[in-house]
Amino acid sequence: MGRYILRRFLQLIPVFFGTTFIIYTLVWAIPTDPFAGKCGQRPCPASYIEVMRAKFNLGDPLIVQYFKYLGRLLTGDFGETFAGLSVGKLISTAYPVTVRLALIAVLIEAVIGIGAGVLTGLRNKGFLDNLVLVSTLFLISLPVFVTGFVLQIVLGVQWHLISPTVSRAATFGELIVPGFVLGSLSMAYVARLTRTSIAENRHADFVRTAIAKGQPTKRVVGIHLLRNSVIPVLTLLGTDLGALMGGAIVTEGVFNINGIGGQIFRGIQDKEGVLVTGIVTLLVLVYLLASLLVDLLYAVLDPRIRYD
Structure with missing residues (x-):
């Protein structure tokens, strides 16, 4: 039984990396402007877009973005929304109810x-x-x-x-x-x-x-x-x-x-x-x-x- 549990845990590792990479790709590889509508009726200033792209590593290749995100995730940091709200706090509030x-x-x-x-x-x-x-x-x-x-x-x-x-x-x-x-x-x-x-x-x-x-x-x-x-x-x-x-x-x-x-x-x-x-x-x-x-x-x- 012990060997089976260890083997099943090892099988979970590639599944976890594969599924999370697919999720990350589907969310971030969509060719749309993630900052559209974030500044009301007018377009966002170029300086704001530059700061936000640097904050969320959007200038890096997708695979680099994924591993940077995964590194923070493994330390318990789920990141922040574009509005600056902690995703971890949002999850901790909503998850117990669900x-x-x-x-x-x-x-x-x-x-x-x-x-x-x-x-x-x-x-x-x-x-x-x-x-x-x-x-x-x-x-x-x-x-x-x-x-x-x-x-x-x-x-x-x-x-x-x-x-x-x-x-x-x-x-x-x-x-x-x-x-x-x-x-x-x-x-x-x-x-x-x-x-x-x-x-x-x-x-x-x-x-x-x-x-x-x-x-x-x-x-x-x-x-x-x-x-x-x-x-x-x-x-x-x-x-x-x-x-x-x-x-x-x-x-x-x-x-x-x-x-x-x-x-x-x-x-x-x-x-x-x-x-x-x-x-x-x-x-x-x-x-x-x-x-x-x-x-x-x-x-x-x-x-x-x-x-x-």
């Missing part, structure tokens, strides 16, 4: 999605099975912003069960409904994937052997069937954590949440390349660490998997 929102969404995906998938996988072709299939198809067909607006209007405006917008504190209680909206699409996929996996494994040899030994139904389902069926679901949930953080732009916009999604949107809108690069690089690290954690959990769930 992390809470993403964790709630993943928890909802796991509990509701896996629970519905197990029930329908064990009792397929019944009323409950048809109900879950129809409801998940409905969620998959609806855009996330439509689900968000519907719940916001019904629960917030008409029934007054929630606040239509989330406060700046963004407590866990306030983020439950936005978390459900954010995770609704993935929850539907988790339910369908779990249902299929359970239905395939319920007639496997190891399940029949456990039943023949007289083990209780709960143990057969929870220990033998579920642990072997949840591996593809775990892969989806693990990699979905980073996707939820980066894809929360619409949900955060609907519920007025000041998170990472809003920062990315404003960074793209204002052509703040340093802000966009810093946030997306952080999301890359989340993806890589989540992928590593999922790989390590495989052996825990399925003893047949061996790394050494």
